[in-house]
Amino acid sequence: MAWLITGGAGFIGAHVVRAMREAGEPVVVFDDLSTGDRSRLPADVPFVRGTTLDADHLRRTMQEFSVRGIVHLAAKKQVAESVARPLYYYRENVQGLQSLLDASVDSGVRAFLFSSSAAVYGMPDVELVAEDTPCAPINPYGETKLAGEWMVRAAGCAHGIATASMRYFNVAGTATPGLADTGVFNLVPMVFEKLTEGAAPVVFGDDYDTADGTCVRDFIHVEDIASAHLAAALALMDRGPGTDLTVNIGRGEGVSVREMIDLIGEVTGYGPEAAPVAAARRAGDPARVVASADRIHRELGWSARHDVREMVASAWEGWCRRHPHARRPAG
Incomplete structure (x- = not known):
């Protein structure tokens, strides 16, 4: 059998x-x-x-490569674009x-992992966001992810497919510069x-009810x-x-936007040049969104291994590789 990874040529998909592959699992990218x-x-x-809108093409692919597991990462994911083009997002993310x-279902797939998002929670007023925190998405992107979770769960229940919805928080870093x-x-x-x-970084809002006035996020x-x-993929196949x-x-763990920018200045060598300027808040930005990671540790024995400094350092190496002629810090 093989795993079909939709969106596998993307940033996250290529890492999956x-x-x-390193675990010995055969994969096919769509x-x-x-x-x-x-x-x-x-x-x-x-x-x-x-495109995932083409069910016949998907069926042929699944049959050709004996696909029995799906990791579905392909989606449109820009919040502002989803507000401007909601029907496009519903077509691509939900109809797809x-x-x-x-x-x-037609191809006998046994396991289905769905790429979801912390956007399903909206603006939760809690210290740590757990999976049973009420979902109240505030933009079409988040709505399509929540609807996707419902669809995956219902299809799995009806057709005997083991399913998982993976709610990402703020993704950063890279495994190698090429990815x-x-x-x-x-x-x-x-x-x-x-x-x-040669410009100052921007923080959108410095008057939130947080320690330094900027939003707090969970970077992973x-x-x-x-x-x-x-x-999750191995667990689904094992549990059935x-x-x-x-x-x-x-x-x-929460890190404020200002703390993250300070760290970027330190890691990259820009130092005081990285001092940000404040702009108006963006509509819909919650003050704090930090994950509770208890359930995934309990269910899968998984815990994050990398800290924020590693995220910044690896991302900076990748940026420099792609922009060899960009301005570097003085000295």
């Missing part, structure tokens, strides 16, 4: 491919390359280009998932971009995200039909 990059994949990994589940995130949508690459342009290394997927897991993937 790497982790599963990706439309809208944001993915095939060069992230080893040459001997089977690759199929296609339905097509994939249809093909999975680094090429987008500039998350805090760490956004700060890198500003610093290498992408290698830890990948190892959590591997642990009737298994349904919903787990947070986080470290359970």
